[in-house]
Amino acid sequence: MSGHQYVWINGDLVPQERAFVPLYDHGMLYGDGLFEGIRVYNNRVFKLEEHVARLYGSAQALNIVLPAAPAAIRAAILGTARANGHANGYIRVTVTRGTGLGLDPKHIKTPANVYISCEQLSLYPQEMYETGLIVATVSTRLPSPDVIDPRVKCTGKYINNILAKAEANRQGAGEGLMLTREGYVGEATGDNLFLVKNGALTTPPASLGILQGITRDTVIDLALGMGLSVTEPLITLYDVYNADEAFLTGTAAEVIPAVQFDGRTIGDGKPGPITRRLIAAFRKHTQTTGVPVG
Ligand code: PXG
Numbered sequence: 001m002s003g004h005q006y007v008w009i010n011g012d013l014v015p016q017e018r019a020f021v022p023l024y025d026h027g028m029l030y031g032d033g034l035f036e037g038i039r040v041y042n043n044r045v046f047k048l049e050e051h052v053a054r055l056y057g058s059a060q061a062l063n064i065v066l067p068a069a070p071a072a073i074r075a076a077i078l079g080t081a082r083a084n085g086h087a088n089g090y091i092r093v094t095v096t097r098g099t100g101l102g103l104d105p106k107h108i109k110t111p112a113n114v115y116i117s118c119e120q121l122s123l124y125p126q127e128m129y130e131t132g133l134i135v136a137t138v139s140t141r142l143p144s145p146d147v148i149d150p151r152v153k154c155t156g157k158y159i160n161n162i163l164a165k166a167e168a169n170r171q172g173a174g175e176g177l178m179l180t181r182e183g184y185v186g187e188a189t190g191d192n193l194f195l196v197k198n199g200a201l202t203t204p205p206a207s208l209g210i211l212q213g214i215t216r217d218t219v220i221d222l223a224l225g226m227g228l229s230v231t232e233p234l235i236t237l238y239d240v241y242n243a244d245e246a247f248l249t250g251t252a253a254e255v256i257p258a259v260q261f262d263g264r265t266i267g268d269g270k271p272g273p274i275t276r277r278l279i280a281a282f283r284k285h286t287q288t289t290g291v292p293v294g
Pocket residue numbers: 035036037092161187188189190191192210211212213214215216249250251252
């Protein structure tokens with residue numbers, strides 16, 4: 001099937017050019033849905049179980065009932081990856097509450113809609129992983145957890161992240177760093193932040209209202225495996241500006257060094273040694289773990 005692209009929609013693999021979303025899909029009308037971005041490395045789906053578990057966690061929080069059990073969704077993800085034939089790719093799973101006009105979920109007469117696609121994706125040019133990213137703090141704040149719980153990876157919340165990303169772009173930065181309303185450092189628009197100071201790693205605590213990234217968890221495990229210390233203190237911009245090294249983690253961005261924040265150069269302005277070691281370890285890890293696409 002190579003060459004053609006397929007999208008899995010509610011149980012069927014449909015050629016991409018014939019894959020449509022209903023006009024009154026609640027995700028389309030109100031951002032009433034959730035999603036996961038998942039990587040395929042070397043014909044293996046990375047952290048499949050973790051991503052599907054997070055998807056079900058988001059669904060449970062939004063009271064959206066998925067029309068299939070986790071094993072069936074995992075099989076559908078693997079099947080979509082297989083049909084599209086990318087040895088290295090990016091899978092996007094989107095679930096919406098269903099199709100129906102009006103806020104009231106009673107108007108929805110369909111089961112939840114499930115869409116799965118697989119594409120090739122490089123978020124940043126390869127040389128940026130060598131030279132490092134420029135990051136700007138943005139004025140767009142993280143929504144507080146009493147408004148939108150960050151552990152719910154719901155589509156609607158991403159308007160904030162899109163505006164933050166555009167704000168960063170306007171400042172000539174590749175990513176935007178978002179703060180909580182209290183001014184603590186939270187996360188970037190689609191990635192988590194790590195700092196290195198005196199050989200030890202820090203990253204903002206998940207309880208602050210950030211997404212507990214699966215790449216973040218992976219990097220914490222790899223760092224601990226190397227004997228490095230990892231803690232989750234409250235971080236302010238002072239800590240960021242005075243770090244020895246910094247990097248971002250996310251499924252799309254992978255592990256990418258950050259060498260400048262708001263015009264302050266981090267360390268000597270080049271990706272640091274611990275960052276480089278973690279990038280190498282992450283790349284090695286992704287090649288051999290993961291569920292074979294088959
Ligand atoms: N923070 C936020 C706000 C995210 O959306 C991460 C951190 C990193 O989490 P993972 O689990 O990927 O390590 C994310 C990741 C997309 C897309 O278009 C998805 C994300 C980010 C940007 C784009 O599918 N999620």
